[in-house]
Amino acid sequence: MRTLIVGAGAIGGYFGGRLLEAGRDVTFLVRPGRAEELDRSGLVVRSPLGNIHYPSPPHVLTQMLGDPYDLIILSCKAYDLDAAMDAFAAAVGPDTAILPLLNGMAHLDRLGARFGEANLLGGQCLVSLDRDITGAILHLNDTHQLSFGELSGALTTRILRVAEALADAGFEASLSQFIVQEMWEKWCFIATAAGISGSMRASLGDVLTAGGRPLIVKLFAECANVAKACGYPLREPVRQRLLKLLTAPGSKMMASMLRDVERGAPTEADHVLGDLLMRRDAHSVTSGELSVLEFAYTHFKAYEARRLHGH
Structure with a gap:
C-alpha cells in the first residue's frame, strides 16, 4: 500500500x-x-x-x-x-x-x-x-x-x-x-488535559498538588456532557479510566498546547476547546454555573491576542 x-x-x-x-x-x-x-x-x-x-x-x-x-x-x-x-x-x-x-x-x-x-x-x-x-x-x-x-x-x-x-x-x-466514539472520548480527555495544564501552566500532577482536583473533575464532566448531548456518551469504563489518568498523583502530563504557549506558538484552542463550546451552546448544555471550559478557552484566546500584539 x-x-x-x-x-x-x-x-x-x-x-x-x-x-x-x-x-x-x-x-x-x-x-x-x-x-x-x-x-x-x-x-x-x-x-x-x-x-x-x-x-x-x-x-x-x-x-x-x-x-x-x-x-x-x-x-x-x-x-x-x-x-x-x-x-x-x-x-x-x-x-x-x-x-x-x-x-x-x-x-x-x-x-x-x-x-x-x-x-x-x-x-x-x-x-x-x-x-x-x-x-x-x-x-x-x-x-x-x-x-x-x-x-x-x-x-x-x-x-x-x-x-x-x-x-x-x-x-x-x-x-x-467504534472509531467515532473513541475520537469523542479522546477529545474529552485532550480538552481536559489541555484546558487544565494550559491555563494553569503546570503539569496535571502540580495542579493536583495545588488542590486543583475539583477543577479537573468539573472540566472533564463538562466535556463529557457535550459528548452525551451530541450522541456519544462516554462509556463508563472509559470514563473511569480517563478520569484516573487525569487525576493521577504526581502525573507529569502536560498537553502539547502548554508547550505551544511556552514557545510562543499558535495553539489549537479553537479546535480543541472552542468547538466543544459551540456544540455545547448548540445543544443548550448549560448549568448556569461558572464554566471551567469557558475559562480555559478564554485563557488561550487571551494568550493568542497578546501574542498577535507582539507581547
Whole structure:
C-alpha cells in the first residue's frame, strides 16, 4: 500500500519512521526546509521504545506529487489544515483513503467537504511527542497507540488493507468499529488535559498538588456532557479510566498546547476547546454555573491576542 504521510513533524515523523523501519512503502510530503533537514540529518526519533535514525527517508514536495496514493496519513495542526489540504490534493484519487489524526471532530467536516466523505477514515493516536531544535523527534512516554476505522464502523475491504499496512510496525495499531466514539472520548480527555495544564501552566500532577482536583473533575464532566448531548456518551469504563489518568498523583502530563504557549506558538484552542463550546451552546448544555471550559478557552484566546500584539 503506497502511503503518503503529510509532514514529517512529531506525529507524522514518528509513525512514518516506524513504518519505514518495518519496510512499508512510505513517502513524506514536506516543505522545503524540512526536506533539507531530512537530507542533511535523516529522520531521527529518540524513544524509550527504540530509537530511529533513517538516513534521507523518501520525501517529496507538493509540486512533485503525481499518481494518487492508496493511503494518506494526516497529522497536521488544526490551524494548518487548509494549507495541508491544498498541499496533498494532487495525491487524492477516487480510491484514496485519508486517515486524519487530528484532535476533535471539526476536521472531518472540512476534509469531507473538500475530498468527499467516501475518502475519509476516522483516526486517533495516543502518544506524547515533541521536537528539539535539531528537528529530532522526542517520544516523551512509553505509549504509542494508533486507532483507525471506517466512520460507519463497517469492516470494508479497504479498512482491512489499511490494517494490514499498519500492523506489526513497531507501534500499537488497532482497527476499531467504534472509531467515532473513541475520537469523542479522546477529545474529552485532550480538552481536559489541555484546558487544565494550559491555563494553569503546570503539569496535571502540580495542579493536583495545588488542590486543583475539583477543577479537573468539573472540566472533564463538562466535556463529557457535550459528548452525551451530541450522541456519544462516554462509556463508563472509559470514563473511569480517563478520569484516573487525569487525576493521577504526581502525573507529569502536560498537553502539547502548554508547550505551544511556552514557545510562543499558535495553539489549537479553537479546535480543541472552542468547538466543544459551540456544540455545547448548540445543544443548550448549560448549568448556569461558572464554566471551567469557558475559562480555559478564554485563557488561550487571551494568550493568542497578546501574542498577535507582539507581547
